[in-house]
Amino acid sequence: MLRLLAESSLVPSLSRYGLAMLASIVVWTLGKALYNIYFHPLSKFPGPRMAAATEWWQAWLEIVEAKSLCLTLVDLHAQYGDIVRIGPDELHFSKPSAYHEIYNAKNKWRKNPAFYRYIVSPSESTFSTCEYDRAKKRRDVITPIFSRKSIISMQDLVQGCIDNMCANIDKHIQEKKPFDFLRAFRCCALDTVTSLCFAKDAHATSEPGFRAPIGEAMDYTLPLTPIMKHFPTIQIIMNYLSPDVIAWLSPQLGGYINLRKTLDAQVEEILRDPDVLARVEHPTIYHAFLGHDPVPSVAELRDEALVYVHAGTDTSSDALAAGTLHVLADPAVHARLRAELDAAWPRLDEPPRYEALEALPYLTAVVKESLRTSHGVVHPMTRVVPDGGAAISGAFVPGGTIVAESNIFVHWDATLFPEPRAFRPERWLAKAKDGESLDNWLVPFSKGPRSCIGINLGYCEIYMTYANLFRKYDLRLEGVGPEDWKWRDCYLPHYLGRDMKVWATPRLS
Numbered sequence: 001m002l003r004l005l006a007e008s009s010l011v012p013s014l015s016r017y018g019l020a021m022l023a024s025i026v027v028w029t030l031g032k033a034l035y036n037i038y039f040h041p042l043s044k045f046p047g048p049r050m051a052a053a054t055e056w057w058q059a060w061l062e063i064v065e066a067k068s069l070c071l072t073l074v075d076l077h078a079q080y081g082d083i084v085r086i087g088p089d090e091l092h093f094s095k096p097s098a099y100h101e102i103y104n105a106k107n108k109w110r111k112n113p114a115f116y117r118y119i120v121s122p123s124e125s126t127f128s129t130c131e132y133d134r135a136k137k138r139r140d141v142i143t144p145i146f147s148r149k150s151i152i153s154m155q156d157l158v159q160g161c162i163d164n165m166c167a168n169i170d171k172h173i174q175e176k177k178p179f180d181f182l183r184a185f186r187c188c189a190l191d192t193v194t195s196l197c198f199a200k201d202a203h204a205t206s207e208p209g210f211r212a213p214i215g216e217a218m219d220y221t222l223p224l225t226p227i228m229k230h231f232p233t234i235q236i237i238m239n240y241l242s243p244d245v246i247a248w249l250s251p252q253l254g255g256y257i258n259l260r261k262t263l264d265a266q267v268e269e270i271l272r273d274p275d276v277l278a279r280v281e282h283p284t285i286y287h288a289f290l291g292h293d294p295v296p297s298v299a300e301l302r303d304e305a306l307v308y309v310h311a312g313t314d315t316s317s318d319a320l321a322a323g324t325l326h327v328l329a330d331p332a333v334h335a336r337l338r339a340e341l342d343a344a345w346p347r348l349d350e351p352p353r354y355e356a357l358e359a360l361p362y363l364t365a366v367v368k369e370s371l372r373t374s375h376g377v378v379h380p381m382t383r384v385v386p387d388g389g390a391a392i393s394g395a396f397v398p399g400g401t402i403v404a405e406s407n408i409f410v411h412w413d414a415t416l417f418p419e420p421r422a423f424r425p426e427r428w429l430a431k432a433k434d435g436e437s438l439d440n441w442l443v444p445f446s447k448g449p450r451s452c453i454g455i456n457l458g459y460c461e462i463y464m465t466y467a468n469l470f471r472k473y474d475l476r477l478e479g480v481g482p483e484d485w486k487w488r489d490c491y492l493p494h495y496l497g498r499d500m501k502v503w504a505t506p507r508l509s
């Protein structure tokens with residue numbers, strides 16, 4: 001049979017077609033690359049030739065070389081200036097003023113679908129909906145839960161999660177072991193998000209050594225983000241695989257799969273019997289979406305829930321961990337923070353309310369400096385310039401161009417923040433020289449219509465966790481210091497330093 005096939009005229013003609021097709025692809029790719037470099041509307045903007053020629057330049061950088069896009073951009077801006085072309089249709093900006101030209105309340109610019117549509121999940125969620133109008137509808141449904149008033153009313157729930165974290169810290173003290181504060185904060189943020197958003201405590205804070213399977217699974221998946229960015233089909237395929245198959249393919253994802261299963265079961269139960277929600281004492285995202293027309297499907301609700309887990313866990317815990325690391329490494333900062341907390345919280349058994357903590361100037365300065373140091377999202381948050389174009393950083397940018405500025409270019413700007421890599425809460429106590437508040441340049445939650453929905457919860461968690469930690473314990477770093485605050489851009493910063501260990505002893509009064 002094979003011989004017959006080989007002797008027939010079919011094989012040579014097949015290979016002729018194959019070769020012709022290959023040749024056409026090569027010619028088309030080269031032609032497109034040449035067009036992109038020399039004739040594209042963005043051809044006048046400087047940047048690496050390969051980046052102008054093809055999107056695969058970013059894929060090579062982020063996957064093969066495993067480099068951070070935003071850190072590479074620091075070097076590229078030093079070489080090429082304030083505007084750099086980093087893709088055939090993409091520009092990146094470095095001036096802090098350009099940040100507010102891109103991300104502001106008036107701009108109803110689309111999120112870049114090539115990046116956002118599949119990065120977290122394949123179904124539409126608040127995070128992945130790119131068009132302004134559609135996203136606004138979703139945000140309007142959910143925003144009331146995260147309003148300042150709502151978060152203040154739910155602060156006992158946040159305190160409950162912190163109490164559970166402290167109980168586990170106490171266990172470490174009894175066992176004469178240091179504890180990992182990055183893991184502890186991550187577990188606490190996880191419990192807070194799941195309790196508040198879904199009325200389902202993940203109980204991550206009670207896991208031995210704060211090694212909650214879901215937290216470990218999230219840590220495992222974060223470095224996969226660049227792969228998902230360039231190969232979104234993987235996310236789509238994963239969605240068709242049953243959770244058990246995924247867990248079999250990758251046991252590290254076990255905790256994550258369990259969370260998915262728990263959320264699926266919860267959503268199905270709620271859709272079967274909406275009265276379940278009547279028994280929950282506070283509003284959850286399900287209350288919001290079930291009252292919404294049309295009611296999202298089980299998969300959509302689950303994916304929406306997963307967005308909140310992702311968005312609300314590493315962000316808050318990174319800020320807390322970066323801040324704790326720097327506070328403990330600087331005795332003067334540590335002493336000043338403690339003195340302020342001791343005065344505001346004289347009796348250990350009478351913790352102050354969140355509103356009282358917010359009014360403490362030095363704690364506020366530490367919170368802001370922690371957010372500046374950890375950046376929130378470090379990857380360029382890409383938006384699409386609408387038809388008609390826009391002026392950014394003094395240049396005309398044609399409609400359809402993908403634009404962004406990574407938060408690090410604002411937070412590391414030495415004219416705004418002298419010695420930007422140093423942790424200096426004091427900088428927030430003085431107003432900027434020209435009378436403009438420095439707050440304008442604190443952008444960890446981004447700005448504009450797609451900025452963070454969870455900003456009030458994020459602040460509440462950080463204030464209350466710091467107050468509890470520094471008021472209740474004497475703390476000493478174990479083999480780790482500010483020089484360890486190293487990360488790779490995986491959309492969020494993926495921490496690369498040594499384990500963040502600290503010794504704690506209780507303060508009895």
Ligand code: HEM
Pocket residue numbers: 126127128135139193197307308309311312313315316317319375376377381382444445446449450451452453454455457458459
């Ligand atoms: C310190 C804590 C936090 C920081 C620094 C932070 C930062 C950010 C940033 C920078 C964005 C914009 C992302 C982009 O456009 O690519 C964002 C969006 C978002 N955040 Fe947060 N976040 C925090 C906490 C939270 C919490 C606690 C929640 C909820 C539980 C949350 C939910 C969301 C959602 C749903 C979005 C998508 C909004 C949209 O696309 O319209 N975040 N966050």
